[in-house]
Amino acid sequence: MTRFEDPSVTVAPTDASPGLDEQALLPQLVAHLREHRTRLRQEWVGRIQETHLLQAMTAQEMVAETTLVYDNYVEVLETGSVEALQHYARDLSERIIPRGVETHEVVGIVLLLRDVLARSLFEKYQRDFSLLNRVLDAYEPAANRIANTVAVSFVEERERVIRQQQDSIRELSTPVLPVRERLLILPIIGVLDRERARQLTVQLLGGIRTHRAKVVVVDITGVPDVDESVANHLVRTVDASRLMGASVIITGLSPEIAQTLVTIGVDLSKMNTIGDLQGGLEEAERLLGFAVSREDGNGGP
Amino acid sequence: MNGGPRLFSILRQGPYLIASIHTALDDSQLVRFQQDLVERIGSDRARGVVIDVAALDVLDSFASRTLRDIGEMARLRGAVTVIVGIQPDVAFAMVELGMDTGRVVTALDLEEGLAELDSHVTAPPAPRT
Numbered sequence: 001m002t003r004f005e006d007p008s009v010t011v012a013p014t015d016a017s018p019g020l021d022e023q024a025l026l027p028q029l030v031a032h033l034r035e036h037r038t039r040l041r042q043e044w045v046g047r048i049q050e051t052h053l054l055q056a057m058t059a060q061e062m063v064a065e066t067t068l069v070y071d072n073y074v075e076v077l078e079t080g081s082v083e084a085l086q087h088y089a090r091d092l093s094e095r096i097i098p099r100g101v102e103t104h105e106v107v108g109i110v111l112l113l114r115d116v117l118a119r120s121l122f123e124k125y126q127r128d129f130s131l132l133n134r135v136l137d138a139y140e141p142a143a144n145r146i147a148n149t150v151a152v153s154f155v156e157e158r159e160r161v162i163r164q165q166q167d168s169i170r171e172l173s174t175p176v177l178p179v180r181e182r183l184l185i186l187p188i189i190g191v192l193d194r195e196r197a198r199q200l201t202v203q204l205l206g207g208i209r210t211h212r213a214k215v216v217v218v219d220i221t222g223v224p225d226v227d228e229s230v231a232n233h234l235v236r237t238v239d240a241s242r243l244m245g246a247s248v249i250i251t252g253l254s255p256e257i258a259q260t261l262v263t264i265g266v267d268l269s270k271m272n273t274i275g276d277l278q279g280g281l282e283e284a285e286r287l288l289g290f291a292v293s294r295e296d297g298n299g300g301p
Numbered sequence: 302m303n304g305g306p307r308l309f310s311i312l313r314q315g316p317y318l319i320a321s322i323h324t325a326l327d328d329s330q331l332v333r334f335q336q337d338l339v340e341r342i343g344s345d346r347a348r349g350v351v352i353d354v355a356a357l358d359v360l361d362s363f364a365s366r367t368l369r370d371i372g373e374m375a376r377l378r379g380a381v382t383v384i385v386g387i388q389p390d391v392a393f394a395m396v397e398l399g400m401d402t403g404r405v406v407t408a409l410d411l412e413e414g415l416a417e418l419d420s421h422v423t424a425p426p427a428p429r430t
Contacts, residue, residue, distance in 0.1 A: 202389070205389030208409065236397060239396040240395070243391075243396070243401070243407045244409055245385070245407050245414075
């Protein structure tokens with residue numbers, strides 16, 4: 001938050017220290033906007049629909065939200081305090097993000113409102129050019145600050161949602177499953193980024209300790225791609241497992257990953273890799289001395 | 302150099318020696334540990350050595366080199382060495398820093414280490430009559 005407040009703070013002094021005229025101008029301006037509220041709001045909605053923004057919203061919602069935004073907007077112009085608006089913008093974002101409203105739409109509608117209001121000011125003061133200039137001097141910094149606040153609040157809310165989702169993915173992402181005595185499986189699905197690779201290491205080494213594993217099968221069938229740092233991390237994890245007395249078998253390397261690993265020159269000589277999970281399990285059972293056989297005596301798998 | 306309490310113990314268990322390090326050792330204590338252990342291998346006619354480092358939460362490069370050296374020396378004196386109890390964090394830190402235990406075998410814990418030794422050390426055939 002504080003990170004984003006700085007630009008608005010630098011904007012603030014321009015309207016915090018207005019001349020005598022400007023001090024009188026702002027209330028005049030606000031009164032004008034209040035007076036023509038319905039007309040200007042409808043004009044704004046018309047512009048929003050013209051540009052096909054906010055199509056995820058119904059007409060009723062549009063009326064309700066635009067009225068609220070309009071009132072908040074005028075209030076900020078009047079008081080100069082963006083706190084209430086910030087609060088409202090965050091609240092609004094929370095409601096509309098799940099419905100797929102994009103950043104450009106939110107920024108777009110606020111800028112449209114700014115333009116609609118500016119036009120109405122042009123109209124009102126068109127006879128007196130110097131007065132118009134002074135009115136715009138008072139109006140523009142506040143309007144820009146509002147646009148800034150709304151956009152920042154929206155993006156922040158979005159980031160919060162993304163962080164939340166990342167956390168839940170992380171929680172679900174690396175299960176350690178004991179399949180036989182001293183044999184673990186770690187199925188990995190989805191993109192392995194640095195953070196997940198780090199977490200994988202922690203889970204794997206911790207799992208070896210708690211389950212007293214001798215063999216671990218890491219199945220990466222579900223991993224679309226890895227980059228160099230993740231590949232090296234994987235190799236180091238395998239080495240660390242060996243220091244703890246467990247051998248690691250990697251299964252399900254996709255052709256793409258195999259190509260990547262060879263191209264970027266990761267040293268895989270110490271890695272025990274087997275084509276698929278089935279083969280990996282068979283190899284693990286062999287290492288552990290298990291012999292699986294069918295009851296009818298037709299041989300093992 | 303040989304002053305102060307010993308921060309490690311070397312116990313005999315059948316044909317094996319079990320050496321536990323109780324706390325982080327400084328370099329001179331590591332050297333003492335190495336000397337004592339290599340000497341005991343000869344005097345106890347040990348066939349295998351388990352070095353337990355479970356109590357250590359850090360293994361620096363000198364310590365891991367010493368452990369590797371002990372492994373080599375023990376081999377020259379006729380014993381197999383297994384290092385056991387490397388903690389997950391320690392294991393990853395060692396790999397990150399590019400240290401390893403060379404040809405010395407590692408195992409999860411003491412029990413595993415003894416089993417590992419059993420598989421390495423083929424007991425001399427018992428005299429049959």
